[in-house]
Amino acid sequence: MLKKIEAIIREDKVNDVKEALAEIGIVGLNMFEVRGHGRQGGIKLVGRAGAYQVNMLPKMQINIILSDRNLEDAIETILKSAYTGEPGDGIIFVYPVEEVIRVRTRERGQGAMMYPGDIDSKKFRSAVDINMP
Ligand SMILES: Nc1ncnc2c1ncn2[C@@H]1O[C@H](COP(=O)(O)OP(=O)(O)OP(=O)(O)O)[C@@H](O)[C@H]1O
Ligand SMILES: [Mg+2]
Incomplete structure (x- = not known):
């Protein structure tokens, strides 16, 4: 079964998270900037013109x-x-994934989500010999 992790995190944590994921052998991923808010509905900033609410905060997904x-x-x-440990650390959503199809090779499903040197080749001996067509 394939899953999708959508992790919405602080922008200044992106490098730490990327490095930690690489260390355990997570190879394929993508990311982009999102704007939104969680439970606090944004943050209140106090400027010279008074206090105002910033309700769409930037995070990285x-x-x-x-x-x-x-x-x-x-x-x-x-x-x-x-x-x-502070409010705003982010949130993780997990979804089931229907299908994956690599365009170049037409590989599908779980097999298409294995990469040389990845977490599977670290953890599962049977995956050590995956070949890349
Ligand atoms: N229900 C939701 N649907 C879609 N996106 C969400 C949802 N809740 C939060 N987000 C996104 O996730 C980000 C995480 O927000 P945040 O870290 O403030 O979470 P929180 O639930 O308010 O927890 P905390 O109390 O730790 O702040 C938001 O800025 C927003 O982009
Ligand atoms: Mg919050």
Whole structure:
């Protein structure tokens, strides 16, 4: 089963999170800037003209499609590396993924989500010999 992790994290934690994920062998991912708010509905800033509400705060969203057998490792790694303990540390959503199709090779599904040197080749001996067509 394939899953998607959508981790919305602080912008200044992106490098820490990327490095921590690379360390456990998460290879394929993408990210982009998102704007939104969580439980606090934004933050209140006090300027010369008085207090005002900034309600769409910038965060980075990291997307990872991976095997569900690697899901908890990836989540734990993000939780550790994105954490400050202050409000605004972010949120992680997990979705089921219907299908993956690599355009060049037409590989599909779980097999298409294995990369040389990745978490599977570290953890599962049977995956050490994956070949890249
Ligand atoms: N229900 C939601 N749907 C979509 N995006 C959300 C949702 N909740 C939060 N987000 C996004 O996730 C980001 C995380 O916000 P934030 O870290 O402030 O979470 P929180 O739930 O308010 O927790 P905390 O109390 O730690 O601040 C938001 O800025 C927004 O981009
Ligand atoms: Mg919040």
